């Protein structure tokens with residue numbers, strides 16, 4: 001597949017309020033982007049397979065079609081002055097094709113890169129930022145070789161489609177690699193099929209002390225804004241809380257922000273990007289993953305920063321000056337999953353006003369489905385964390 005470069009795809013234009021922003025993908029990220037954009041005076045068109053999706057509920061125009069439907073994407077583009085995407089699994093080929101006829105300031109290249117771990121790792125190395133040691137894996141023999149080189153424990157990851165810990169296997173010395181590969185490796189590769197790129201990586205296990213993330217924004221005019229560092233705690237591979245400011249030394253925070261800036265420059269980013277990182281016991285930062293869009297760990301910006309990540313994204317793709325990213329107050333963001341929704345709604349009337357609730361308008365509260373989040377503004381993050389523990393809803397998750 002050939003992806004048009006950003007320079008071919010789009011000559012920067014300034015898109016002013018009154019214009020329509022087309023969003024590929026209609027989940028909660030699109031919804032929060034749309035709500036900010038509407039407050040700024042833009043109109044919203046969205047394409048999503050689900051006509052009742054969170055973004056369609058707040059959009060002016062909703063097109064119901066699969067992400068891979070080019071004709072539908074062209075209808076979206078025809079209704080919009082600028083097109084963006086709200087999650088990275090929208091079809092990179094559709095986005096690339098759309099770039100030919102519509103204004104897609106982000107291009108499709110970053111989407112193409114971040115949809116594939118091998119491409120993403122190569123891009124991070126090209127940006128000169130540290131990543132966990134890894135090797136590309138194409139077949140059982142190369143997996144055995146990689147394990148020999150990297151040692152145990154190690155993590156086998158699929159190149160595509162992994163999220164929330166899916167598509168990952170932690171390997172220990174006792175594991176039967178042949179058996180594992182016959183289950184997960186060969187199962188995903190048709191007999192005789194030789195993929196053009198490695199479809200797996202083996203990564204050294206990083207004994208991190210904290211997981212961090214940094215949201216960074218860049219506009220077509222090259223302006224960059226780097227948000228404060230978030231400290232993230234996951235439960236069952238799903239983000240549970242983001243703590244800001246992260247409880248790390250200032251020099252580590254500065255390094256994390258510098259890395260995010262370096263990535264934004266190297267990738268010639270347009271829009272916002274989430275950079276997920278590991279902090280090791282030696283104070284080293286390794287970049288784990290990129291999300292070329294607003295990110296769950298950036299939701300704290302909605303209430304705690306002068307400019308939210310969603311407003312910033314709109315500013316960036318519309319080529320407006322980027323907003324001030326300063327943090328007004330310490331904040332803890334806690335996710336509301338399906339199993340938390342009923343108790344959250346039950347207790348809501350008793351909450352203090354510094355608990356800021358955001359719900360995504362999803363009808364069905366399935367277990368582990370992200371239904372909303374709360375930004376708890378506090379004098380210090382320990383108080384915010386204590387308030388979460390006290391309310392009892394997340395009591396079984398003793399990770400904070």
Ligand code: AMP
Pocket residue numbers: 132155162163164165203204205206207208211234237276288289
């Ligand atoms: P990922 O899908 O790569 O973001 O990984 C999901 C989660 O798995 C991360 O947030 C980490 O908690 C864990 N993880 C991923 N890669 C590694 C690694 N190399 N070492 C230790 N933990 C990891």
